[in-house]
Amino acid sequence: MTRSDLDRMDGNMSSAVGTDRSSQRRAGRAVLTLLALGLVIAACGGDGGSSDDGGAVAIDGVETFVIGEAFHVETAVDYDQSPPVGGDHSPQWINCGFYDSGIPNENAVHALEHGAVWITYQPGTDAGVLEALQERVKGESHILVSAFEDQSSTIVLSAWGAQLAVDDLNDERVEAFIDRFESSSQSPEPGAPCDRGVGEPTVSS
Numbered sequence: 385m386t387r388s389d390l391d392r393m394d395g396n397m398s399s400a401v402g403t404d405r406s407s408q409r410r411a412g413r414a415v416l417t418l419l420a421l422g423l424v425i426a427a428c429g430g431d432g433g434s435s436d437d438g439g440a441v442a443i444d445g446v447e448t449f450v451i452g453e454a455f456h457v458e459t460a461v462d463y464d465q466s467p468p469v470g471g472d473h474s475p476q477w478i479n480c481g482f483y484d485s486g487i488p489n490e491n492a493v494h495a496l497e498h499g500a501v502w503i504t505y506q507p508g509t510d511a512g513v514l515e516a517l518q519e520r521v522k523g524e525s526h527i528l529v530s531a532f533e534d535q536s537s538t539i540v541l542s543a544w545g546a547q548l549a550v551d552d553l554n555d556e557r558v559e560a561f562i563d564r565f566e567s568s569s570q571s572p573e574p575g576a577p578c579d580r581g582v583g584e585p586t587v588s589s
Contacts, residue, residue: 443560443564445550446547446548446561447546448545449465449469449470449545450545451469451471451544452471454470454472454493455472456472456473456474457472457473457490458475461473461490463489465542465547466535467502467504467535467547468489468542469542469544469545470496472493473490473491473493474488474490474494477495477578477582478491478494478495479578479579479580479581479582479583479588480521480579480585480589481521481527481528481585481588481589482517482518482521482529482585482586483528483529483531483583483585483586484514484586485530486530486531486532486533487528487530487583491581492530494581495526495578496542496543496544496571497544497571497573498571498574498577498578499526499567499571500527500528500543500578501526501541501543501562501565501566502528502529502530502541502542503517503527503529503539504535504539504540505517505529505530505532505539506531506532506538507531509531509538509539513538513539517529517553518586518587521585521589522589523589524589525567525578526566526567526589527562527589537551538551538552539551539552539553541561541562541565543561543565543566543570544565544568546565546570
């Protein structure tokens with residue numbers, strides 16, 4: 385074997401070693417990139433879920449419902465939930481505030497579409513509770529309160545696609561529900577008016 389052959393062999397081995405080291409460096413960088421990406425995904429939750437859903441789950445006892453397409457109708461609607469939480473509704477929303485009697489479901493659901501929280505109470509509810517509800521609507525643009533015949537709990541809070549039943553107005557979940565759902569992006573038209581509609585509340589918001 386000549387000196388020239390030895391030089392070529394040495395050069396080929398050096399080139400192979402260099403290529404192997406270069407491949408190792410690239411692999412190392414790829415691993416670091418994947419690790420960094422994993423940390424970012426973990427920090428963001430990694431599941432793409434909305435913060436709205438997390439807020440709903442965080443309130444114990446809240447039921448959520450998938451509401452399909454909803455249209456304006458001129459007829460009575462047979463709702464799946466009682467009180468209703470969304471669906472077809474009257475073209476006219478009801479004005480938010482406190483009512484000392486029942487109100488039409490179809491008008492109330494239109495208010496829910498605008499981001500209202502509808503608080504319903506059983507007829508015959510204690511006067512002290514009713515007074516507290518009257519105070520609660522003051523200064524609130526999107527809280528609607530009315531009597532409701534067909535409910536098993538003393539108080540039911542409804543928003544578009546969500547509902548919570550409680551037996552005590554002082555239950556901490558009441559305020560949590562209002563904070564979470566009043567004018568929430570979960571409603572189809574959050575921030576749309578809840579006045580200049582129909583109905584004359586006993587106490588205006």
